[in-house]
Amino acid sequence: MNGAHDVGGVLGFGPVVSEPDEPVFSADWERQAFAIAIASLCQGVAAADENRNAIERMGNVAYLSTSYYEHWLVAMEKLLVQKGIIDEQERVERVRAFLSGRSLPSRESVPDDGELARTVRDAIATGGPSVRETGATPKFAIGDEVVTTPWISRTHTRLPGYARGKRGTIIAYHGSHVLPDSRAHLRGENPEPLYTVRFDAHDLWGDEAEAQAGCVHLDLWESYLIERTSDGENMENSRS
Amino acid sequence: MSGHHPEQMSEVEARARALESLLYEKGMLTPSAVDAIVDAFEHEIGPLNGAKVVARAWVDPEYRERLRANATAAIAELGFAGTQGEHMVAVENTPEVHNVVVCTLCSCYPWPVLGLPPKWYKDLAYRSRVVLEPRAVLKEFGTELPDEVDVRVWDSSAEIRYLVIPERPAGTEDMTEEQLAGLVTRDSMIGVAPALVPDRR
Known part of the structure; x- marks a missing residue:
């Protein structure tokens, strides 16, 4: 989606601030939000692509002014309601109850045979590959020159805005992978050939590229890419 | 994970807490599952794993070759695999090339x-x-x-995840693989810093 999460090349966010000896989580609610998300995703409540899409749709102002784990929490609030696991009304009432002093139930009062803990531990250790055997013949070969699609997207996509309509070179092929643009919107996996594309920094940023600039790589699905035609040649000539 | 100081x-x-308690009631979450997830990422899964991969690559040229050819399999040889590491690629820093990793769209x-x-x-x-x-930067x-x-x-835009192999610092010829792993920081494997230089005594 053409939204505020797509920050590559955006100016004005200030310096990078690195905190020494930072803990993995800095508050209990971050642990809870992360655990809720991982347990839900492990149980197949939603695909990671749906989670990312939900985050992208939380509203630009909210996105830019809240932290990583709050993004996860927002996505889970939306997805758990969307999937019918939680009712929005009961969620809102429950939040109110905690704000007025309710406590979490004691561990002992929650039925727990350890089965879900084993399931999530296995899922974290195994993961879920996105590669699919489709038998599809990749359209592009390593070394091919391509141009990315130039259009904005109203739906979930993994082509960042800064790389739209840019020329690049295929440097690796990874087989066919589940297409996030499709799975995020419950339109099936629709796996497509996935490539690593190298972009010269000058092709991305023009004169604003750094001195001694190198290159940026993106992993892009076949439908994001257009063959470089004679127009591309012309584009190249007009640059010199 | 108990809710102390509710007034604050x-x-x-x-x-x-609302989601956590509702999911307990729906049978979609248990306290031991919360503990398992938090414990895994606070105590088991961290940059010490990657440091072992890098140190092995520094001392074992054949391992380094396997890491170059199929990083997912080479990393699994050391017992590391799973969520968000299903499709790994290792990129090596050399005196001529410096790699750095980001995810501009989220934080893969x-x-x-x-x-x-x-x-x-x-x-x-x-x-x-x-x-x-x-x-x-x-x-x-x-x-x-x-x-x-x-x-x-x-820029990690798909499900491929990148591990930077930093350059092995000079003066480490006599160090063991385990000692070398101690020089490999998280930041060096993202590519924003070199590996540490050993203390000279």
């Missing part, structure tokens, strides 16, 4: 080898800037690269 609870805390990160990302990696400043001005981390070095940024 913020809205975000209440929202997290190779969990099995590095654990969960530090805050700066998830922040808007790093995500927005490192693709446009990697040399300037690296400089803020204290990493100044000579002009002739080829800077390569990897």
